[in-house]
Amino acid sequence: MSPTELSADLLHASDRTSLSKDSFKRAFIDNLFYTQGKFLQVATHKDYYQALAYTVRDRLLYRWVSTATAYTGQVSRTVSYLSAEFLMGPSLGNTLINLGILDEVRQAVGELGLDLTDLLDQEAEPGLGNGGLGRLAACFIDSLATLELPALGYGIRYEHGIFYQTIVDGWQVENTDNWLRYGNPWEIRRPEWSVEVKIGGFTETYTDTEDRHRVRWVPAKTVVGVPFDSPIPGYRVNTANTLRLWSAEATQSFDFEVFNRGDYLGAVNKKVTSENLTKILYPNDETPQGKELRLEQQYFFVACSLHDMIRILKGQGGSIERFHEKFAVQLNDTHPAIGVAELMRILVDDYLLPWNDAWSITTQTFGYTNHTLLPEALERWPLDLFRRLLPRHLELIFEINERFLHDVRVAFLGDEARVRALSLIDETGERYVRMAHLATVGSHAVNGVATLHSDLLKKDVLADFYALSPQKFHSITNGVTPRRWLALANPRLCELFRETIGDGWAKELDQLRRLERHADDAAFAERWRAIKLDNKRQLADLIVQRTGIEVDPESMFDVQVKRIHEYKRQHLAVLQIIAMYHRLKSDPNAEVLPRTFIFSGKAAPGYAIAKLMIRLITAIGDVINYDPEVRGRLKVVFMPNFSVTTGQRIYPGADLSEQISLAGKEASGTGNMKFAMNGALTIGTMDGANIEICEEVGSDNFFTFGMTAAQVEERRRAGYDPREVIEANPELHAVVELIRNGLFSRGDTELFKPIIDGLLWHDTYMLAADYASYSDCQLEVDRAYRDTARWTRMSILNVARSGKFSSDRSIQEYADKIWKVTPVSVPLL
Ligand code: NBY
Known part of the structure; x- marks a missing residue:
């Protein structure tokens, strides 16, 4: 018997995967005792909720592990949905719907004298998004799993999600959200896949062993990204994909350096500062704030995610030249657009690929979804701030821009106004990096989220890009998941x-x-x-x-x-x-x-x-x-x-x-x-x-x-x-x-x-x-x-x-038109 077969065998014998009502009840009591340390009679509603969540999670894990196993044995293209926001809402009810066990579980807990609705109400909502954009990401990963498409959602594990609103004397009052207070039974911390992210500092040139000029980035600090994984079960399929959210922690080595100089408080302070990175979600919709910490958040989660994809690729024996064949990376608005420069940095600086090869891989990898027509909502970063945080990326963006603007000049002879309009750098006053331009140039596909919106993108916001490369533009109308919004x-x-x-x-x-x-x-x-x-x-x-x-x-x-x-x-x-x-x-x-x-x-x-x-x-x-x-x-x-x-x-x-x-x-x-x-x-x-x-x-x-x-x-x-x-x-x-x-x-x-x-x-x-x-x-x-x-x-x-x-229709369109991905059915182990 292989180790996989052996563990599958043990799994089947366990009370923790069985869907029968009696084993479910036993498992619930068991979890109440062993995870919450309570007997049925003295437990609170929160305890019951936790025990139930763990009991349901146990049944999900079987699908999750089976899915991971199926994907590891496959080289099929995988969708990476990069989003600074995932407005998931509570997991328990949705999981029960997707596993098809809502009624059975209602009965089982009923027989223990509990009301399922009361227990569902206990779950804290992970409000890791502002509104439509974040909720769209959540509907999309539900549909990706339901359509059995290999996919990973990558985002940020904010310690504090969108603020909790109260109304006092008729006015909005913002209260901090503390969704992790009672712990989150749906996530599993994966420290073994942590990623070190460099930030700040400067760049220098050097000559490599083959006498070529190269650039090296000497960062001012490093932060560790620790992934927290949650299972995303499809509706009545075996597929359970992964939502991987990154949390910032301090690097040990860094702390020790300061510590050895005898500055204990300084070392602890560095730790606190690093962890600030993923403390809070910016509560602005539509008008981005040019805050340094936000750009850091964006770079942090994108760098972690790309690094993670390369780890997965390597694990399957794939070579970096085939990155785009393994991953279709979708940018949910421009918040992760720095990924274009980061992938170029990895390919050019770390893997020493020729520029054109690197650019070809990059543009075949990325797709960009725009979500707004409001001019003030387009993200721009002041050059100084950008250089301070990401000096190497700014150099790469300049180079991308130079080559791109050359193409523009060839396409529109003598039209310097067009060159200024298309440039990745806004030079009309204070200089800025235009993230929508970076995303558009770095992607093979750009889409709007409804027909009118896509038409207006082509006519106004991105008109010059459309004139240059009309074949890049698509329209995919949004959708919502009928599982949460109807069934639940x-x-x-x-x-x-x-x-x-x-x-x-x-x-x-x-x-x-x-x-x-x-x-x-x-x-x-x-x-x-x-x-x-x-x-x-x-x-x-x-x-x-x-x-x-x-x-x-x-x-x-x-x-x-x-x-x-x-x-x-x-x-x-x-x-x-x-x-x-x-x-x-x-x-x-x-x-x-x-x-x-x-x-x-x-x-x-x-x-x-x-x-x-x-x-x-x-x-x-x-x-x-x-x-x-x-x-x-x-x-x-x-x-x-x-x-x-x-x-x-x-x-x-x-x-x-x-x-x-x-x-x-x-x-x-x-x-x-x-x-x-x-x-x-x-x-x-x-x-x-x-x-x-x-x-x-x-x-x-x-x-x-x-x-x-x-x-x-x-x-x-x-x-x-x-x-x-x-x-x-x-x-x-x-x-x-x-x-x-x-x-x-x-x-x-x-x-x-x-x-x-x-x-x-x-x-x-x-x-x-x-x-x-x-x-x-x-x-x-x-x-x-x-x-x-x-x-x-x-x-x-x-x-x-x-x-x-239905977001199933939207996702099918993305899969066909942009990602070119096909379903992988998951056999249970
Ligand atoms: O995205 C919304 C659009 O307004 C809505 O029409 C569309 O249906 C939906 C999904 O495509 N946009 C939206 O929700 N945007 C944000 O929440 C948002 C959040 C943060 C920032 C900008 C926009 N930011 O720059 O920080």
């Missing part, structure tokens, strides 16, 4: 799916189309409505628990949840709510459909206007919710601390999904997809993936309003004056006056002045221009909602036609 989040609806169309939909979301033929079935519609109402009741319970505000589940739940940002225009919704309130006050008998407006989302801590937008939402709630004249017909709620966990409770209870960004600003949006597949109807602009959702579900089942991206440009060119628009619209004018005169600030006319002034004098995101259209569209929504049968039919059709928005 909306069990009642999924039970109806199961009874009606079976459960193939979770793996092949297009199968939801089979629901279409029930769209006009009254009994089916009745059940559909009952499920939504149940979900709304649950959401109402959560709302009262988190905010103290009582809401009526029979009212329409009108929801906007996402990061708080001017371009997303939460304040456009606010203007409209105030108008409805005003209508009700002017005529208490006005036919206003009862609505509950639910907002949730975090503002970047340094983004004053976004925080003021939160204050405005809570302020209108404070007036409207307590006005007896409104008699509960309008309610406004701000749910604190939007997260994956709260999202799972909000999407299934929504009637109306607000996707109201100014057209041309939202790259894709992914919340829009989660709402649609949970049966909410969308009121939205023709922006990002809204366009494709509307196309799929049909314009009769979607509420569109506002200018198109082309009309926005046109309007701006024509000279846009928001005051003119506001003056001409009595309703909008009245709303602005109400805010301005202090109705929502107890007479304080200063509080919301920045928002009002912004609206009157700049209105960068053109709220005024879209206001009338939005307001009319909301009346159309009212009409549709009053016709219960019509609304239900629309809701059913939205779900039935949401198949395109």
